[in-house]
Amino acid sequence: SLATGRKKKMPPGPKGIPILGHLHMLGKHPHQDLHRIAKHHGPIMYMQFGFVPNIVVSSPQAAELFLKTHDLVFASRPPHQAAKYLSWEQRNLIFGAYGPYWRNMRKLCTLELLSTLKISSFRSMRREELGLFVESFKESSKLHVAVDLSAKVSSLTAEMSCRMVFGKKYDDKDLDDRGFKTVIQEMMKLVAAPNLGDYFPFLGVLDLQGLKRKTKALAKVFDDFFEKVMDDHVRAGDRSDQAKDIVDTMMSIMQSGESEFQFDRRHIKAIMLDLLAASMDTAAASVEWILSELLRNPTVMKKLQKELEQVVGLKRLVEESDLDQLEYLDMVVKESLRLHPVAPLLIPHYSREDIKVNGYDIPKESRILVNNYAIGRDPNVWTDPETFIPERFTGSNIDVRGQHFQLLPFGSGRRGCPGIQLGLIQVRLIVSQLVHCFDWQLPNDISLEELDMNEEFGIVVSRANHLMLIPTFRLQN
Numbered sequence: 001s002l003a004t005g006r007k008k009k010m011p012p013g014p015k016g017i018p019i020l021g022h023l024h025m026l027g028k029h030p031h032q033d034l035h036r037i038a039k040h041h042g043p044i045m046y047m048q049f050g051f052v053p054n055i056v057v058s059s060p061q062a063a064e065l066f067l068k069t070h071d072l073v074f075a076s077r078p079p080h081q082a083a084k085y086l087s088w089e090q091r092n093l094i095f096g097a098y099g100p101y102w103r104n105m106r107k108l109c110t111l112e113l114l115s116t117l118k119i120s121s122f123r124s125m126r127r128e129e130l131g132l133f134v135e136s137f138k139e140s141s142k143l144h145v146a147v148d149l150s151a152k153v154s155s156l157t158a159e160m161s162c163r164m165v166f167g168k169k170y171d172d173k174d175l176d177d178r179g180f181k182t183v184i185q186e187m188m189k190l191v192a193a194p195n196l197g198d199y200f201p202f203l204g205v206l207d208l209q210g211l212k213r214k215t216k217a218l219a220k221v222f223d224d225f226f227e228k229v230m231d232d233h234v235r236a237g238d239r240s241d242q243a244k245d246i247v248d249t250m251m252s253i254m255q256s257g258e259s260e261f262q263f264d265r266r267h268i269k270a271i272m273l274d275l276l277a278a279s280m281d282t283a284a285a286s287v288e289w290i291l292s293e294l295l296r297n298p299t300v301m302k303k304l305q306k307e308l309e310q311v312v313g314l315k316r317l318v319e320e321s322d323l324d325q326l327e328y329l330d331m332v333v334k335e336s337l338r339l340h341p342v343a344p345l346l347i348p349h350y351s352r353e354d355i356k357v358n359g360y361d362i363p364k365e366s367r368i369l370v371n372n373y374a375i376g377r378d379p380n381v382w383t384d385p386e387t388f389i390p391e392r393f394t395g396s397n398i399d400v401r402g403q404h405f406q407l408l409p410f411g412s413g414r415r416g417c418p419g420i421q422l423g424l425i426q427v428r429l430i431v432s433q434l435v436h437c438f439d440w441q442l443p444n445d446i447s448l449e450e451l452d453m454n455e456e457f458g459i460v461v462s463r464a465n466h467l468m469l470i471p472t473f474r475l476q477n
């Protein structure tokens with residue numbers, strides 16, 4: 001009949017096969033595979049992974065339609081088995097479905113936990129950690145031996161995150177015998193692993209890959225640890241004399257009973273894990289990609305060191321208050337985030353209702369993958385897209401805050417990253433410190449062309465192989 005007979009016009013896409021749909025087309029680097037496929041099928045593409053419909057978005061114009069024009073329709077997150085067990089029934093911010101509950105949690109995080117005021121209250125902590133970080137390279141500089149820069153940077157961001165959220169460093173073994181970072185990394189892997197149960201609901205109960213079992217065990221480790229952290233805070237009592245850490249802030253909100261929604265220990269635990277997971281890997285991976293590009297582009301490195309010499313001099317360390325004057329640093333960071341967006345597919349979005357976008361029917365409950373990796377390489381908006389050229393941002397107003405859809409390292413709109421300000425401070429501060437204090441050199445006569453740039457896929461994409469470099473101290477004394 002006329003009423004029901006209107007044929008749906010789905011976005012184009014490659015031909016799928018029964019049952020798997022297009023799952024077999026994804027290899028070890030799904031963002032790169034999807035980039036390649038989109039070159040044939042266009043910036044709004046339909047692909048089915050198992051029984052789950054996915055819309056893959058691969059151009060700035062298309063991203064604007066999904067993240068701005070129709071933001072409200074696409075502001076949810078898909079159900080996700082690993083997230084369910086790891087986030088106290090998806091009670092967290094990152095994986096929370098759109099609704100009043102998520103809106104309240106998001107407001108709390110933005111206003112109370114990640115506000116400018118809160119972030120600046122941790123300034124002296126960051127300074128202290130960075131001082132120790134620089135010191136730790138001096139010995140290797142004297143001996144002229146390589147350091148594992150990737151590991152060092154990831155310890156630094158882990159320590160900063162711990163002190164900000166918990167108020168102190170915990171010993172590695174407080175969490176688990178395996179140590180803090182290993183456990184967080186295992187969690188990120190589990191969350192990113194394509195879980196057959198998510199694509200084929202009837203397989204979920206069978207748990208063929210054992211993911212559910214592993215995830216539940218991991219969730220228990222975090223639960224025990226976070227309970228202990230909260231007990232420690234209760235025991236320490238009100239310490240209004242010193243900067244309140246994030247757990248302090250959340251516990252006083254809980255005790256005041258002033259939150260607009262139910263807010264108990266489960267919510268505090270969920271947010272603790274959110275903040276740790278979201279802040280540790282992202283900043284560290286961004287820094288290691290930036291350093292990799294600087295090594296491959298010695299003239300850019302020299303120019304950045306020159307800027308630092310002019311603004312800071314060679315007699316003291318970079319301070320947070322210097323950052324705003326470091327314009328070239330800003331361009332280097334942007335250019336690296338363009339080529340190496342550490343969350344290349346953002347975090348999947350989920351459509352809350354049927355909607356027509358650009359003439360295509362997008363069914364309710366589709367997963368939306370915005371391919372940041374493809375967008376940063378779109379030849380229609382970037383000239384010479386594969387080349388690292390920070391100067392392309394000279395005199396340009398393009399920034400990374402989600403208003404310019406050709407550059408979306410932090411996403412955009414309702415689900416955009418709420419930690420952007422903190423993330424940018426951390427990344428700029430660590431990079432400037434490394435480049436200001438040291439010259440860096442590849443060991444064993446490896447040439448710059450040989451520096452491998454392979455990616456390890458996950459929600460956060462880091463270098464596949466750690467960056468091993470020899471530092472040479474360059475400040476006066």
Ligand code: HEM
Pocket residue numbers: 093094095096106114274275278279282283286342343346347348349408409410411412414415416417418419420422423424427
């Ligand atoms: C260089 C550092 C960082 C980068 C590149 C980054 C990038 C992103 C991206 C791409 C998203 C997903 C946006 C979307 O799905 O549309 C996101 C979400 C998120 N980020 Fe960040 N991020 C960084 C640092 C941080 C920090 C330091 C925090 C907090 C301490 C943070 C907290 C979050 C949270 C809570 C979400 C989930 C928001 C939601 O679902 O409503 N991020 N981030």
